[in-house]
Amino acid sequence: MxxxxxxxxxxxxxxxxxxxxxxxxxxxxDADAAIEKVVADILADVQKRGDEAVLEYTRRFDGLGATAMSELELTQADFKEAFDSLPAEQRDALQAAADRVRSYHEAQKKASGESWSYRDADGTLLGQKVTPLDRVGIYVPGGKAAYPSSLLMNAIPAHVAGVGEIIMVVPTPVKGSVATGGAGGQSSTKGERNVLVLAAAYVAGVTRGFTVGGAQAVAALAYGTATIPAVDKITGPGNAYVAAAKRRVFGTVGIDMIAxxxxxxxxxxxxxxxxxxxxxxxxxxxxxxxxxxxxxxxxxxxxxxxxxxxxxxxxxxxxxxxxxxxxxxxxxxxxxxxxxxxxxxxxxxxxxxxxxxxxxxxxxxxxxxxxxxxxxxxxxxxxxxxxxxGPNHVLPTSGTARFSSPLGVYDFQKRSSLIEVSEAGAQVLGPIAVTLAEGEGLQAHAEAARMRLRKI
Amino acid sequence: MxxxxxxxxxxxxxxxxxxxxxxxxxxxxDADAAIEKVVADILADVQKRGDEAVLEYTRRFDGLGATAMSELELTQADFKEAFDSLPAEQRDALQAAADRVRSYHEAQKKASGESWSYRDADGTLLGQKVTPLDRVGIYVPGGKAAYPSSLLMNAIPAHVAGVGEIIMVVPTPVKGSVATGGAGGQSSTKGERNVLVLAAAYVAGVTRGFTVGGAQAVAALAYGTATIPAVDKITGPGNAYVAAAKRRVFGTVGIDMIAxxxxxxxxxxxxxxxxxxxxxxxxxxxxxxxxxxxxxxxxxxxxxxxxxxxxxxxxxxxxxxxxxxxxxxxxxxxxxxxxxxxxxxxxxxxxxxxxxxxxxxxxxxxxxxxxxxxxxxxxxxxxxxxxxxGPNHVLPTSGTARFSSPLGVYDFQKRSSLIEVSEAGAQVLGPIAVTLAEGEGLQAHAEAARMRLRKI
CATH class of the missing domain: 3.40.50.1980 (Nitrogenase molybdenum iron protein domain)
Structure with a gap:
């Protein structure tokens, strides 16, 4: 020692x-080739077989002997029950932390996350519309690294951004299962749930939860199954399998940084x-x-x-x-x-x-x-x-703060440019676009601009 | 036909x-295994041999027989000369477009890219400091897809963000070289330079340029060589080799979306x-x-x-x-x-x-x-x-607008949370942090908060 x-x-x-x-x-x-292979297979299988594959991997890795997805769903009632069951000191601390995190992220949204536009002298409107993502998935690790504070830090910015649905996935492995470092073979219909995590889901505004973890949870969120809805972005920390899975589904969905x-x-x-x-x-x-x-x-x-x-x-x-x-x-x-x-x-x-x-x-x-x-x-x-x-504790690691930022409300929003060219504006912009488009050999671009010129 | x-x-x-x-x-x-292998080798080689490898690949793929990196550098004088050589109509169109793109992105910076902070009732300061990236690399394709407008759309937001150095890489392949679809074997000390691209570099505020392309250009920007400085982020479109290289260096540097x-x-x-x-x-x-x-x-x-x-x-x-x-x-x-x-x-x-x-x-x-x-x-x-x-034309493709945004000033900035807890604030926050840290089994976290409690 x-x-x-x-x-x-x-x-x-x-x-x-x-x-x-x-x-x-x-x-x-370094990417681990063995992990990459396992993860690629799980992703393909869940994409193909959906819930059936999710149930099978959850049985194999977490020892959860559920036979229907409904047994893996966490409800609002579960969240509230967990919150109510906490000692007053923990309940108050969780609520106080959530309130401060929420008010910081509200200030962040106000400072940098609102739509804006202006009109130029020709009456042309230019701007950006900022909108929340429709649906996000938050991965919460099970076992020893189960941090309720991480759930707050992921879910609250999403909630403040106005995300419609926040889906949490959290493995609840049975003791002795593969996921807990055991040999597997154990089976139970109920794994170890972390009460603080469920209580955090309650104060953070999580919409639905599933006791699913690993690459199979990432796959279900990215592709959707009959039970677990496909999301637009997946955030939250996880082990090497989860990280590899997130990297692979990037593009189909958004992801946060791999820490x-x-x-x-x-x-x-x-x-x-x-x-x-x-x-x-x-x-x-x-x-x-x-x-x-x-x-x-x-x-x-x-x-x-x-x-x-x-x-x-x-x-x-x-x-x-x-x-x-x-x-x-x-x-x-x-x-x-x-x-x-x-x-x-x-x-x-x-x-x-x-x-x-x-x-x-x-x-x-x-x-x-x-x-x-x-x-x-x-x-x-x-x-x-x-x-x-109040500020987020999900931060860029390994020198990536040179080019990236804390997790924030902006990670759960996206922007759409808004352009409304007035008739007068089209007369000014048209000749510029025509010249540049012809310089690039794109004649349909030029012609589309030319058609908008007023025929006088 | x-x-x-x-x-x-x-x-x-x-x-x-x-x-x-x-x-x-x-x-x-679908990822192409052959491309992945070639790109991985080029990245490793440039990381190891630096300029020597860059010169060798540029000779092999672009037919450029340069023997020293100085022959591959584009100077401010080159940019200005290209701009001055344009017909007045093209010069004016380029400048007018750049001006409008610049003023839109200045509005964008003002609307969503400024630092902010506030103090709470305890005098604790909370906020975010928004800073530009130190140095970015912009990839500009050569050949038929050489779009000066793309250079404007990448470089101007970086310039408006306040990026210290904007490094452009653009292949200038010799006719008949591998990069132009030829058999290779041709060699010349000067390839085909696109005057409009160089002129765009002038109006957009590019700091330095190199006539290097492909995975070797991405590698040089990501790792740095004796001549080409390492950057913090690489943006700009490219072919399948460039896209594969960008994906691989992500994490070492930031990248934009792969379109x-x-x-x-x-x-x-x-x-x-x-x-x-x-x-x-x-x-x-x-x-x-x-x-x-x-x-x-x-x-x-x-x-x-x-x-x-x-x-x-x-x-x-x-x-x-x-x-x-x-x-x-x-x-x-x-x-x-x-x-x-x-x-x-x-x-x-x-x-x-x-x-x-x-x-x-x-x-x-x-x-x-x-x-x-x-x-x-x-x-x-x-x-x-x-x-x-005015708005950026680099936009999320393939349905990724569900979770991502146009290229903008924000892509060339990063945020740092600012927290200054007052002595009074530490008394309020301390007990909350202690409770939550103990709930997560992190006793040093708890103790660090406890030490800041006033001993009365």
Whole structure:
């Protein structure tokens, strides 16, 4: 049993810094050919046989001996019953988190998700109509990674966007089944349901649910079966099979990003209690062994104090083994020349979570160009943001914050351009279009514009 | 030589309508294993050997006998020279189109692409910072599909977003080279440059250009070479090799949608001159044999008149063969019970281009939920929108308008959540986060929130 966590110490003044740092950041999600094959077969089978295939895979992988799809459906009554059964403290916490997440996403919709249009001098109307998706599917993992907060973060933006139907799929494997890492062969008509997940479905506004998981759930949502309706987009985290299935159905439906391991980068100027920083590094590391926690700080003595807090606090943590594995394998404490340099390195990483643990966060924020979420000031622990501050916790990982964004209302909307050319406008635009179309050798395009010219 | 175009006639009152219509819409882009293999090899080789590999593939496929990357670079002077060399009419048309596209995208940025934030009652700041991508790559096809208008539609939104560097790649194959469909073996130090494309680069604000194409260009942009800088996102159309390469580098960089064949759907109430509608159907069909043109109309006599115009106009079109192949193979003239039913069918298709060729377009527009662009009224030919009305002509195809949007400023921006929890806010949020984190078994998350509680 390891009980020591010593993240790699690096200094930007070292000649080997760039190479060592690059090696530490490296992570690659190679496609697994065996998984790809299994997933391709399941997708094709569900597309062909529908409910029958879904029932069969659910029996095989989750040990659920259902013989009709109705046994796999979760109703509004199930959601409400779960919510009502919670202790008051959990019920209130879930509701408070949902309310804050909802009001943030409502502000987001107002700021960037409304239709707009204008008329130019010729009376031509130009704009964009923003509309919600008709129907979306949300994948919720079962078992140990069953996070009700993730369901809130996926379903609430969809609900705020105005999506007509939100379909949740969540595996409820029977103990000892293949999906729980067992040998399979067990069978029961009811698997293990996570009450918090069902309660979260209640507060988030989920329309319908099915206790189905894996590639078969993704296939059912993408293609539709007699019972499970085809959706327009599938979001939510899942294991390697789910990720492979989502990648394959992309194009038939929309998908969110495929997430890599979770990361936190803490920029510290040395003014935050070092135990707070140590715990924030832990809170990323406890997710799994591949999670990455990095501290950037211009004060070497402060880094020593954070390491001392790591040593002191680690034995108190229930998930100490996972934390130690993550910090030893992928963590780093980096001594920088300055906060400015720390900001520059952060931009190179484009981290998922970026804490600016400083007494003057607004001084550094403008220097930070790429990050999923920026947590400003010592009181803003990532965990407050993860659960209840309001912004989404589904964020771009593995440097993809260079070009992508947190999950948001915009992911559950789409835009249609609106163009209404007036008769006067057609006279002005026509000759331009004719010239350009002829330059491209597209004479029907030119002729269509020419026909709209007023014959005087 | 065919000179007859007879799109399939269908009626929604027919018992076989659903099946016939579904068959007509069917299109599938199956991955080609041979292309996938070639592309995977080229990507790996460029990642490993950089410029050397780029030069080698450019020699092999495009017949360009360059020995140094500097010979493949296009400079601002090249762009300006091309622009200045154009006849005044083309120069003015290009500039006018660019100006209109720019002002539309500036309106788009203002409507939906600005940072926002607010403080809640506890003084906690919540918001989103919207920033441009640092550097993007734009692929411009060479040869017959070299469309300067596409370059405008890709580069201008990037420029309006504030992208720091816009890198264009465009193959300039030598006649007889593999890329032009020849046997190869030809070699020259200078291939065929499209003056309109270079001039478009000038008006659109492209930073640098390289006369490189195919999977090797995508690889160079995704991974970077000594000469070609790595970008954050690659957009722009290309052939099957380019599409396969973009799919493979997705995740390392962002990409736009992979487009299917272009489509137009015309909803006609019978008030538009039928020759206008016929020409609009042609203007989609002339793109290529797989393009799809569909008319939906409740007036059977009007459909006959459109067919008569098709018969009359087809022989006058330079691209008559392509138009006929497209209309015969994939076109349809559909008699509907009503305009309402036509709108409902349109929603099922979620077309790329949707013309509402009606005297009362604003009556039907609210019924239309899914489309890339909606062209309202008889004067709004798709071709005016394609070139110069202002909105983007890069639109979601193959029904993906159900969940995706026109290319826009938002595709060249990304968002970072901003959270600054005040000390007072931490006291309110802390207990909620603690409860939820413990419910998920994440004790470091709980402890990080607990540490921020004021010790009273």
């Amino acid at each position: 390891t009980s020591k966590a010593a993240p790699l110490r690096l200094s930007t003044t070292s000649a080997s810094f760039d190479a060592e740092f690059k090696a530490r950041l490296h992570w690659s999600a 890599g391991p979770s990361e936190i980068l803490v920029l510290a100027d040395g003014t935050t209690p070092p135990e707070w920083v140590a715990m924030d590094l832990f809170s990323q590391a406890e997710h799994d062994e591949l999670a990455q926690s990095i501290l950037l700080c211009p004060d070497a003595a402060y880094i020593d104090r954070v390491q001392a807090e790591i040593d002191r606090l680690l034995p108190t943590m229930p998930r100490a083994e996972i934390i130690a594995a993550s910090l030893n394998g992928r963590g780093a404490l980096i001594h920088t020349k300055s906060m400015e340099e720390a900001c520059e390195i952060s931009n190179r990483i484009a981290p998922e979570h970026l804490e600016v643990s400083s007494s003057e966060p607004s001084r550094w924020e403008p220097l930070l160009r790429h990050a999923g979420a920026i947590f400003l000031g010592a009181f803003t622990s990532e965990s407050l943001g993860d659960y209840c501050a | 065919t000179s007859k175009a007879a799109p399939l006639r269908l009626s929604t009152t027919s018992a076989s309508f659903d099946a016939e219509f579904k068959a007509r819409l069917h299109w599938s882009a 299917g064949p272009s489509e137009i759907l015309v909803l006609a109430d019978g008030t538009t001159p039928p020759e206008w509608v016929a020409m609009d159907l042609f203007s989609q069909a002339e793109h290529d044999e797989l393009a799809q043109s569909i008319l939906l109309c409740p007036d059977a006599a009007y459909i006959d008149r459109v067919q008569a115009e098709i018969d009359r106009l087809l022989p006058t079109m330079p691209r008559a063969e392509i138009i006929a192949a497209s209309l015969n193979g994939r076109g349809a003239l559909i008699h509907t019970k009503s305009m309402e039913e036509a709108c409902e069918i349109s929603n099922r298709i979620a077309p790329e281009h949707l013309e509402v060729s009606s005297s009362e377009p604003s009556r039907w527009e609210p019924l239309l939920r899914h489309a890339g662009a909606i062209f309202l009224g008889a004067f709004t030919s798709e071709s005016l929108g394609d070139y110069c009305a």
